[in-house]
Amino acid sequence: xxDTGDVVTLGISRTQRETQASVPRxxxxxxxxxxxxxRREITISARDRAGILYGSYVLLExxxxxxxxLGDSSTVVPARPxxxxxxxxxxxxPAFSTRGFWAWEPRGSPEFFLWMARNRLNLWTAADTAYxxxxxxxxxxxxxxxxxxESQFLTPSRxxxxxxxxxxxxxxxxxxAIHGESxxxxxxxxxxxxxxxxxxxxxxLIDGSLARVDELELWMLDGGRWCECDSCRAQGGPTDRWLExxxxxRLAVDSARADGRLARSVHVVAPAYLETLAPPTRTHxxxxxxxxxxxxxxxxxxxxxxxxxxxxxxxxxxFRGWESAGLILGAVCEYWNVGAFKTLPLxxxxxxxxxxxxxxxxxxRPRRLHARSHARxxxxxxxxxxxxxxxWNPHQDPDSLVARFCxxxxxxxxxxxxxxxxxxxxxxxxxxxxxxxxxxxxxPTRRAEGSRSRAxxxxxxxxxxxxxxx
Numbered sequence: 052x053x054d055t056g057d058v059v060t061l062g063i064s065r066t067q068r069e070t071q072a073s074v075p076r077x078x079x080x081x082x083x084x085x086x087x088x089x090r091r092e093i094t095i096s097a098r099d100r101a102g103i104l105y106g107s108y109v110l111l112e113x114x115x116x117x118x119x120x121l122g123d124s125s126t127v128v129p130a131r132p133x134x135x136x137x138x139x140x141x142x143x144x145p146a147f148s149t150r151g152f153w154a155w156e157p158r159g160s161p162e163f164f165l166w167m168a169r170n171r172l173n174l175w176t177a178a179d180t181a182y183x184x185x186x187x188x189x190x191x192x193x194x195x196x197x198x199x200x201e202s203q204f205l206t207p208s209r210x211x212x213x214x215x216x217x218x219x220x221x222x223x224x225x226x227x228a229i230h231g232e233s234x235x236x237x238x239x240x241x242x243x244x245x246x247x248x249x250x251x252x253x254x255x256l257i258d259g260s261l262a263r264v265d266e267l268e269l270w271m272l273d274g275g276r277w278c279e280c281d282s283c284r285a286q287g288g289p290t291d292r293w294l295e296x297x298x299x300x301r302l303a304v305d306s307a308r309a310d311g312r313l314a315r316s317v318h319v320v321a322p323a324y325l326e327t328l329a330p331p332t333r334t335h336x337x338x339x340x341x342x343x344x345x346x347x348x349x350x351x352x353x354x355x356x357x358x359x360x361x362x363x364x365x366x367x368x369x370f371r372g373w374e375s376a377g378l379i380l381g382a383v384c385e386y387w388n389v390g391a392f393k394t395l396p397l398x399x400x401x402x403x404x405x406x407x408x409x410x411x412x413x414x415x416r417p418r419r420l421h422a423r424s425h426a427r428x429x430x431x432x433x434x435x436x437x438x439x440x441x442x443w444n445p446h447q448d449p450d451s452l453v454a455r456f457c458x459x460x461x462x463x464x465x466x467x468x469x470x471x472x473x474x475x476x477x478x479x480x481x482x483x484x485x486x487x488x489x490x491x492x493x494x495p496t497r498r499a500e501g502s503r504s505r506a507x508x509x510x511x512x513x514x515x516x517x518x519x520x521x
Contacts, residue, residue, distance in 0.1 A: 052087075052092075054088065054089060055088075055089040055090055057092075058090060058092045059094075059095070059110075060092065060093070060094045061103050061106075062095075062103070063099065063100075064097065076148060077098070077099055077101060077148060078190065079102050079143065079145070080096065080102040080103065080105055080106030080109070080142075080143060081094070081095070081096045081106070081142045082106050082110060082113075082139060082141040082142070082143075083139065083141075084140070086137065093110065093136070099190075100190060101173065101189075102144075104189065105168075108168070108169045109141065113136060113139060116128055116129070117456075117460060118166060118169040118170055119432055119436055119456065119459075119460050120428060120435070121163055125432065127459055143444075145171065145442075145443050146442075146443065146445055147417060147442060147443075149173055149174040149266070149382075150171070150172050150173060150439070150442035150443065151172045151173055151191075151418055151442075152172075152175060152418060152422035153176075153194065153268070153418055154175065154176040154178070154179075154422060154424075155176055155178060156178050157176075157180070158179070158422070158424050159176075159424050161182065163422075163424040164182060164185055164186055164189055164191070165189070166435075167189070167191075167439075168191075170435075170436065170439035170440070171442075172439050173190050173191050174191065174192050175191050175193060176194050177194065177195045177264045177265075178195065192265045193264055193265050194266045195263075195264035196264070196269055197232070197268050197270050198231075198270045198272055198273040200252070200269055200270060200271075201229050201236065201237055201248070201272055202231055202234075203255075204251040204255065205244065206229075207227035207228075211225075211227040214243070215227075216238065216241060217237055217243065217247070218235070218237050218244075218278075219236055219238055219276060219277070219278035220238065220278050220279045220280040220283075221276060221278075225238075226276075229275075232272060232273045233272055234276075235275055235276045236271050236275045236277050238278045238282070239277075239278065239292040239293065239295060239296050240281075240284075240285065240286050241282065245299040246299065246303075248296070248299070248300070249299045249302070249303035249304075252269075252300055252304075253303045253312075253313065256304065256307070257313055264317065265315070265316070265317060266317070266318045266320055267318065268320050269300055269320060269339075270321075270322050270324070271289070271296075271326075271327070274326075277289055277326070287333065288329060289326040289329075290323075290326075290327040290329050290330065290331050290332075291332055291333060291335070293321060293322075293327050297319055297321040297335075298335050298336065298338075298339060300319050300339075301319045301337050301339050304317050304319055318381075319339050319340065320339065320341070320381065320382070321339050321340070321341050322341070322342055322344055323341050323343045323369065323373055325344075325346060328344075328346075328366075330372035331376055340382070341373060341382075342382040342383070342418075343369075343373065345363075345366045345383070345385065346386060347362070347483060348386075348483060350399060350483055351480040351481050354367055382418055384417075384418045385399075385417070385419050386419075388419060388422060388434075392482065394429075395479070395482070396431075396475060397430070397431075397434070397475070397479045397482060398430060398433060398434060398475045399434055399476070417442045419438060422435075430475065433453065433456055433472060437449060437452055437453070437456075440452055453472060457472070
């Protein structure tokens with residue numbers, strides 16, 4: 052080290068200050084400005100490479116840089132050179148181990164991945180094969196799987212002729228109707244079918260299509276029919292059936308790890324989604340990680356708001372049922388960017404309070420569906436930024452974060468933009484309730500009329516709640 056001048060040092064350290072976190076987490080860092088004689092020094096130390104990277108970006112933020120959106124045009128730098136921070140002491144670590152997006156096809160770009168890293172997000176899909184080295188360099192965890200698990204690893208064209216009993220029974224006949232993400236789920240009550248599915252998945256994790264996957268999303272078909280045979284009925288409802296499948300895959304993965312065939316740790320994740328939203332009715336071993344999907348939730352109310360009797364109360368009850376079942380409810384995935392929204396300018400600022408009302412333990416991993424990964428994200432720039440900040444530390448106040456975002460990103464019109472976002476959020480709060488309950492169909496039905504009544508009740512309830520808060 053020189054005796055005089057300004058120095059920045061980066062390094063892996065096993066002795067970070069105890070104030071960083073009660074439980075060490077990947078990506079935690081220690082940022083400190085000190086004076087040593089005539090030399091000023093900033094040190095960034097961490098337990099891993101990701102922590103060094105995050106600490107470096109936090110230092111840049113402390114010097115006035117805002118990584119708001121993608122590319123140089125959406126990165127705000129100070130108008131004047133920043134002064135050297137003589138007083139800087141920060142020990143920080145993420146509240147959640149993984150933070151990011153669920154995607155299943157190549158839709159990313161180096162610009163988007165750099166924005167993710169600068170905002171300390173670390174979860175994306177392994178399907179972006181061209182960028183796997185870059186994503187690993189940036190500390191990403193990669194996902195794979197999804198609703199195509201059955202069509203990929205229990206392919207009817209390969210197995211149905213020899214083993215029709217492995218496939219779903221409907222109307223007295225076995226059905227090979229598995230097409231991509233949809234069709235008829237296989238016969239989950241057939242042990243040989245479960246073992247074959249698990250074995251094929253493990254081989255793909257070792258050196259096949261899932262070879263770069265860290266988190267296996269083991270999902271059933273999207274809206275598929277469930278087998279009617281006696282063995283499947285004896286398993287219970289869809290949730291118990293799929294957890295038995297997930298347990299078989301988890302055992303196969305653990306076995307491959309134990310005998311050295313699989314050289315990395317892989318999380319097996321099952322979904323609490325639509326027909327598997329209901330908690331299990333019995334204990335399942337081994338336990339697997341579960342992601343909770345509050346599909347078709349009401350955004351006019353927080354998820355934990357008991358006054359939303361029409362929609363969210365059912366979802367909140369299911370969530371608490373999963374918790375009481377003692378399973379690893381590891382993640383919550385929000386549909387803030389579901390394809391049905393198209394390119395509508397939507398703001399979900401206060402929806403993080405919904406998460407706070409339900410998710411209590413720090414193991415939860417927030418994620419979003421259908422990320423907008425191109426540069427022109429418009430109003431979604433605020434959503435992306437808020438998601439990243441609150442995924443790192445959910446105890447921050449969303450209002451304060453919005454105020455800071457507007458102050459730094461729109462310095463000449465901060466107050467107007469805060470009001471714009473406030474009104475935009477209010478105007479779009481009922482978007483999913485409208486989509487779910489008020490059918491676009493021109494053919495009125497008794498169910499549609501009842502749904503409209505529930506939606507109107509939900510809107511009136513939200514109006515009353517908003518008036519009381521005002």
